[in-house]
Amino acid sequence: MPSVIPTFALKIKTSTITNMKEQLKKIMVGAGVVAALGSCAGNTASFDEIVANRRSVRSYDSSKKISEEQVRTLIATTQEAPSWANAQATRYYAVMSDTKKQEMLPAMLGNQERAGTAPVLIVTTYKRDQSGFFNGEAANEVGNSWGAFDAGLSNAFLVLKAKEMGFDTLIMGLRDADALKKVLDIPGDEIVMSVVALGYGNQVPKRPERKALDDILKIK
Ligand SMILES: Cc1cc2nc3c(=O)[nH]c(=O)nc-3n(C[C@H](O)[C@H](O)[C@H](O)COP(=O)(O)O)c2cc1C
Numbered sequence: 001m002p003s004v005i006p007t008f009a010l011k012i013k014t015s016t017i018t019n020m021k022e023q024l025k026k027i028m029v030g031a032g033v034v035a036a037l038g039s040c041a042g043n044t045a046s047f048d049e050i051v052a053n054r055r056s057v058r059s060y061d062s063s064k065k066i067s068e069e070q071v072r073t074l075i076a077t078t079q080e081a082p083s084w085a086n087a088q089a090t091r092y093y094a095v096m097s098d099t100k101k102q103e104m105l106p107a108m109l110g111n112q113e114r115a116g117t118a119p120v121l122i123v124t125t126y127k128r129d130q131s132g133f134f135n136g137e138a139a140n141e142v143g144n145s146w147g148a149f150d151a152g153l154s155n156a157f158l159v160l161k162a163k164e165m166g167f168d169t170l171i172m173g174l175r176d177a178d179a180l181k182k183v184l185d186i187p188g189d190e191i192v193m194s195v196v197a198l199g200y201g202n203q204v205p206k207r208p209e210r211k212a213l214d215d216i217l218k219i220k
Pocket residue numbers: 054055056057058111114170171172173174175194205207208
């Protein structure tokens with residue numbers, strides 16, 4: 001056997017390699033394999049890859065911290081989300097200190113163990129009577145639920161941006177709103193929605209089955 005590989009065998013065009021990489025990426029996303037690769041850090045992931053990679057993660061590596069600057073970048077992105085008449089009624093409380101986290105954990109009810117390992121817990125609230133309101137009057141039958149709608153949109157930006165930054169998240173709706181209000185000094189005119197765990201996941205959950213597209217979409 002020749003010990004030297006003939007040079008012509010190595011002459012593969014760079015563009016061919018790039019194309020092959022792109023094809024491979026598409027196949028991997030389609031098969032859900034990219035999820036197993038975990039983080040999307042590095043800003044090279046496409047929107048579809050970020051969406052495919054995001055999963056609700058229920059256990060975090062508590063030794064890996066997140067900086068205040070990273071939290072600020074994350075929440076600044078949520079500010080680009082649309083909101084009713086640009087009401088921007090969503091508010092965030094990012095709990096980063098261990099002391100405060102321990103204080104708020106009892107309010108996490110059945111989610112205590114899941115929330116406990118995350119380095120950051122972000123409480124989402126919205127100001128009552130702003131989103132969906134004009135001059136203090138509800139614009140339609142939805143009323144304050146528009147505030148919840150806007151907060152949900154904002155959380156969607158949050159979890160996708162977090163994934164892009166290389167983090168994992170878990171949106172939690174099971175929590176004691178009154179207890180959170182007390183621990184975090186949340187004003188009375190704010191309605192508590194989710195608590196989002198933010199951190200570096202130490203598990204790669206399977207993608208829960210989705211309904212068939214035609215079950216949720218009717219084209220008329
Ligand atoms: C509004 C809302 C509330 C949720 N509450 C909880 C919760 O309290 N505890 C939990 O473990 N997961 C919670 N989840 C996560 C969902 O179970 C999860 O999004 C769903 O199973 C789909 O999985 P995926 O996020 O990995 O795609 C919640 C998600 C949303 C959007």
